[in-house]
């Protein structure tokens with residue numbers, strides 16, 4: 001059901017969430033996670049974001065998960081990479097060089113499949129998850145990444161003004177989901193652009209999540 005909703009968005013090219021350039025909250029704040037070249041970043045619900053290319057260009061190993069095969073294949077084509085494709089349970093694993101993308105359901109992905117993760121980059125992933133599934137999403141993300149540090153980019157707006165997705169994820173909710181596992185800092189907030197900015201004065205917020213020791 002959920003999968004069909006997203007596949008229809010891709011089929012009909014209703015992908016307003018896709019940005020024409022790497023997200024500047026990513027490029028500005030990821031250094032605060034202290035990653036070094038060669039370390040690995042996991043990108044849940046990654047779409048075909050140019051953020052993936054930008055992370056690769058920093059010398060990082062990048063792993064992502066995305067329902068839509070066409071989006072996954074487009075990222076490899078953009079990179080000029082010919083991936084090895086392997087069926088792993090319910091998911092297809094595409095891998096070439098420093099890039100591994102799983103086509104299929106994020107919730108079906110195991111820690112073994114993801115491998116070692118030094119940081120998580122969530123942009124428009126938590127906000128894409130139905131409100132009733134958020135707790136399961138955050139728990140699963142922590143489980144398969146061993147509660148890695150995280151840069152989380154989402155939106156905060158009056159949910160009565162617009163139906164999600166993207167759903168509003170206010171700071172209180174970030175606290176509820178992650179305060180048991182991470183120290184949470186608001187790195188930056190700014191007025192969102194595009195449709196969500198016009199319709200509901202949404203704030204785009206970047207949160208830094210540091211694992212509690």
Ligand SMILES: C[S@@+](CC[C@H](N)C(=O)[O-])C[C@H]1O[C@@H](n2cnc3c(N)ncnc32)[C@H](O)[C@@H]1O
Pocket residue numbers: 006007017018019044045046047048049065066067068104105106107123124125128
């Ligand atoms: C709002 S988009 C964000 C995509 C990307 N992070 C970006 O910034 O462009 C959410 C994406 O998650 C994918 N998606 C939603 N639920 C998923 C799931 N359970 N497993 C894998 N992908 C999923 C959708 O197909 C869609 O491409």
